[in-house]
Amino acid sequence: MVNTEGEIVDYNKKYLDMWDLSSATLTSGRMKDLFSLIESKLQDPEAFNDKIDFMNQNIDSESIDEVNLTNGKHFERYSKPYKVQNKVVGRVWSFRDITETRKLHAALLYSATHDKLTRLPNRRLMNDRITQNILLAKRQDCLAAVLLFDLDRFKNINDSLGHTAGDSVLRLVASRVTRVLREVDTLARLGGDEFVVTVSNIDNKAQIEHLANKVLDVIKKPFKIHKLEFYLTGSMGISLYPKDGSSVDDLLQKADGAMYRVKKNGRNGLKFCETDEGVKTLKLLSLENDLRKAIEENQFVLHYQPLIELPSGNIVGVEALIRWNHPTQGLLMPADFLQIAEETGLIVPIGEWVLKTACMQNKLWQEEHLTPLKIAVNVSSTQFKMPKFSELISNTLKETKLESQYLELELTEMVIADNPELMLEVLNKIKELGVGLVIDDFGTGYSSLSYIKQYPFNKLKIDRSFVKNIYTNEDDSNLVKSIIAMARNLKLKVVAEGVETEKQLLVLSGGKCDLVQGYLLSSPIDALALANYLRNHPTASSSSGSL
Numbered sequence: 280m281v282n283t284e285g286e287i288v289d290y291n292k293k294y295l296d297m298w299d300l301s302s303a304t305l306t307s308g309r310m311k312d313l314f315s316l317i318e319s320k321l322q323d324p325e326a327f328n329d330k331i332d333f334m335n336q337n338i339d340s341e342s343i344d345e346v347n348l349t350n351g352k353h354f355e356r357y358s359k360p361y362k363v364q365n366k367v368v369g370r371v372w373s374f375r376d377i378t379e380t381r382k383l384h385a386a387l388l389y390s391a392t393h394d395k396l397t398r399l400p401n402r403r404l405m406n407d408r409i410t411q412n413i414l415l416a417k418r419q420d421c422l423a424a425v426l427l428f429d430l431d432r433f434k435n436i437n438d439s440l441g442h443t444a445g446d447s448v449l450r451l452v453a454s455r456v457t458r459v460l461r462e463v464d465t466l467a468r469l470g471g472d473e474f475v476v477t478v479s480n481i482d483n484k485a486q487i488e489h490l491a492n493k494v495l496d497v498i499k500k501p502f503k504i505h506k507l508e509f510y511l512t513g514s515m516g517i518s519l520y521p522k523d524g525s526s527v528d529d530l531l532q533k534a535d536g537a538m539y540r541v542k543k544n545g546r547n548g549l550k551f552c553e554t555d556e557g558v559k560t561l562k563l564l565s566l567e568n569d570l571r572k573a574i575e576e577n578q579f580v581l582h583y584q585p586l587i588e589l590p591s592g593n594i595v596g597v598e599a600l601i602r603w604n605h606p607t608q609g610l611l612m613p614a615d616f617l618q619i620a621e622e623t624g625l626i627v628p629i630g631e632w633v634l635k636t637a638c639m640q641n642k643l644w645q646e647e648h649l650t651p652l653k654i655a656v657n658v659s660s661t662q663f664k665m666p667k668f669s670e671l672i673s674n675t676l677k678e679t680k681l682e683s684q685y686l687e688l689e690l691t692e693m694v695i696a697d698n699p700e701l702m703l704e705v706l707n708k709i710k711e712l713g714v715g716l717v718i719d720d721f722g723t724g725y726s727s728l729s730y731i732k733q734y735p736f737n738k739l740k741i742d743r744s745f746v747k748n749i750y751t752n753e754d755d756s757n758l759v760k761s762i763i764a765m766a767r768n769l770k771l772k773v774v775a776e777g778v779e780t781e782k783q784l785l786v787l788s789g790g791k792c793d794l795v796q797g798y799l800l801s802s803p804i805d806a807l808a809l810a811n812y813l814r815n816h817p818t819a820s821s822s823s824g825s826l
Contacts, residue, residue, distance in 0.1 A: 280361060282369040285310045285335070297354065297374055322347040334358050338367045345377070352378045394468040396446055397453035405467035405475055409527045412479035413520050419480065424487045426476035426494065427534035428515035431546040433472035436511075438664060439701065444504045448511070455497040460490070475531070484519070484551070491515055491549050512547035514538055523552045543618060567623055569605065570616060574628050578604050581636055582803035585812075586655070586774060586794045589787070594813065596653035596687070598796065599637040600803045601629070621659055630662040631671065638679040638686060640806050645685075649813045655687040655717060660694045664701075669708035676712070683713035689740070691720045703734060710735040717774070721762070732769050738794075739766055743777025746797075750782040760790040767791070 280289040287308045295302060304316055310331070318324040327346060334342060341359040348354065354374045361369040392404040400408065412423040430452065437445040449472065456466050456474070465477045476494060481487055498513040516537030518524065523533040533552040541550050573579060579601055586596040603611040620626040634656050641654040662668065676683055688709065694702065706716060718731055718739040731739065741759055748755045759775070766773045775787050778797030787795055804812070 280369055280371050281310050283338070283367065287313065288369065294374065297376060320348050320350070322349055330356075330358075334370060338370070346374070352376065353381045397450055397468050399453050399457075399474075400465055400467040402467065402469055405465065405469070405477060406527050408465045408467070408477045409530060412477055413525070413527075415479050416520050421479075422481045422483070422487070423520040423530075424478040424481060425518045425530040425534045426478065426487075426491055426515055426549075427517075427531065427538050428474055428476075428494065428513045428549075429538070430472040430498065431512045431514055431542075433511070436509075440504060440507070447504055448502055451502060452498060455500070456494050459493045459497055464490075475534075487517060487519070488549070488551075491517060495547075495549060514541040514546045515549040516541060516552065517549060518552040542622075566616065567619055567625075570620060570623070570625055573603060573605070574625065574632070577632075578606070579629070579632060579636075580604055580805070581633065581640065582805055583640075583654075583809045584796050584803040585801045585809070586653075586796050587800050588794055589792055594650070594652065595794070596655060597809065598655040598689070598803075599633060599640075599657075601633055617659075621661060624661065626659050626661050627665065630659060631675075633657075634672070635675050635679065638675055638681040641685055642679050642681045643806075644810060644813070645681075647810065649810060651685060652813075653685055653687050653715060655689050655715075657689045657719065658694070660691075663690060663694050663705065669705055669712065672709055672714060673712055676714075684715075687715035687717050687737070689717040689719040692718060706735055731771075736771060738772040738774055740774040740776050741792075743797075746775050746777045746783055746787075747779075749786050750780070756786060759787070759792075763790050763792055 280287070282288050287305060287310060290305065294300075295305075298317055298320065300316065305313060314324075314328060314331070318327075321327050330342065330344065334340060338360055341357075343355065343357045346354040346356050353376075355377045357373045357375070359371055360367045361371050392401060393399065394401045409423070409425060415421075416423040430448075433445070433448070436448055449468070452474070453466065453468065456476070460466060460476065463479055467475045467477070469475055476490075478487060478490065495513050495515060498511055501508050501510055516534040516539070518530045518533035518537065520530060524530045537550045537552045540553075541548050580603075581599050582602055583597040583599055585594040586598065587593065588595045601613055601617075603616055605611050617626065620629055637654050637656050641652065645651055665671070672686075672688070676686065710716060715737045716735060718734075718736050720742045721731075721739045739762075741762055745755050745759055749759055750756070763773045772793040774794040774796065775783075775792050776796050778784055778787065778795045778799050780799060783797075784795065784799060801812075
């Protein structure tokens with residue numbers, strides 16, 4: 280307590296303890312002398328003293344403010360006049376230590392605006408930064424950008440190395456990308472392996488592209504987790520203000536659409552938003568909703584493409600191919616919807632439907648006393664990695680009463696390359712069931728025949744891209760013949776798909792290819808048409824035992 284002359288007339292021990300003072304330091308009894316003692320403890324001594332002067336000049340006023348100390352403490356300062364018989368005779372100054380409260384508030388605010396794993400800004404703070412960038416771009420007539428990216432096939436890290444390793448990768452990505460950004464840019468994590476860079480004060484598209492490439496380049500550098508070194512890539516979509524939108528939602532949506540195009544075109548790259556990106560995004564959203572309804576309303580149908588044995592020309596198997604009877608768009612091919620089914624996880628129920636339907640149909644053909652055929656079903660990477668996938672196969676065979684020898688599963692090389700050890704374990708379980716295994720699209724992935732021989736495959740399918748030019752391109756012709764010869768040494772049967780001309784068939788026959796399929800021989804046909812074909816070609820039964 281201080282009188283109107285600036286003399287200290289009273290104080291308590293708590294005040295001395297808070298300011299780390301002794302009673303001897305207040306012997307002079309003047310407020311100004313006290314200030315000289317605590318000045319070095321204050322972050323802003325000038326502001327502290329200005330407040331005292333102001334209150335002394337305005338004797339009837341009250342105030343409350345905050346005082347920050349150099350040792351990290353925070354005091355709340357409250358002051359009001361002291362009156363006797365309604366006359367101001369002095370002023371009371373009281374202090375409250377609010378350090379822990381401030382820390383708690385700061386922690387709560389940080390938690391609300393930052394990602395716990397990477398300590399990057401989260402979606403909430405990112406939205407605010409994008410909003411600020413838009414306002415800045417308006418004032419300064421410059422560009423603002425949103426760079427949305429994720430890590431290609433990141434799920435494989437979690438599946439093969441565990442979520443702890445996956446978390447380590449995310450933290451490393453956050454650290455690497457942060458180092459290549461400018462101070463004015465913000466890196467945020469939206470969730471999972473999805474990140475956003477918010478960019479402001481940029482003059483042209485080339486500058487943004489340069490920054491984007493720097494981000495993707497640091498992701499490509501090797502990662503080392505649990506003494507295992509591996510590589511990742513990123514897919515990025517970029518939207519610009521004002522060209523692609525004037526709000527946070529607009530820019531994020533457009534960037535997401537551009538990123539989707541990168542993934543659809545093979546991943547590992549960047550694309551700027553196109554003018555019709557919003558329309559494409561809405562179409563994809565509509566397609567996803569229609570796809571969910573298609574599952575509920577059973578709008579799918581299977582067509583079957585025959586596999587022809589060489590040189591007999593008999594049908595010895597079929598490949599089950601899904602079609603979608605869309606209520607407004609007509610019959611849709613797999614290329615029109617399987618990619619989005621894969622990305623949304625809808626491929627799992629769709630795949631189960633295909634498997635069960637194909638097995639049921641094959642059993643029906645057998646009950647009609649038609650030639651027994653192997654039926655091949657394509658399996659996606661997502662399906663194959665499902666827990667207890669081999670049990671799904673076993674249960675489906677039991678439910679449909681189809682003998683396992685009449686079912687084959689086709690997998691691409693990329694499914695195997697994602698997690699070789701785990702894949703081998705699952706493949707062996709399926710093999711034990713008696714189900715055939717086919718490596719599909721051989722030549723388009725990372726495998727080699729020496730690598731494939733470690734796995735229990737029965738057949739391999741040469742990708743149609745090699746068959747297409749087999750008659751006109753000597754290199755493709757020699758490659759196909761080499762694959763056939765090496766596969767034969769490994770006791771693998773070879774299927775050539777995409778056979779569309781007599782000349783292609785002639786080369787494959789001369790190269791002693793085992794099986795062929797393609798539009799030259801038969802387009803995919805429905806179950807009834809295939810049954811009619813089998814009835815009219817009884818010689819097929821003579822070769823069925825060869826598979």
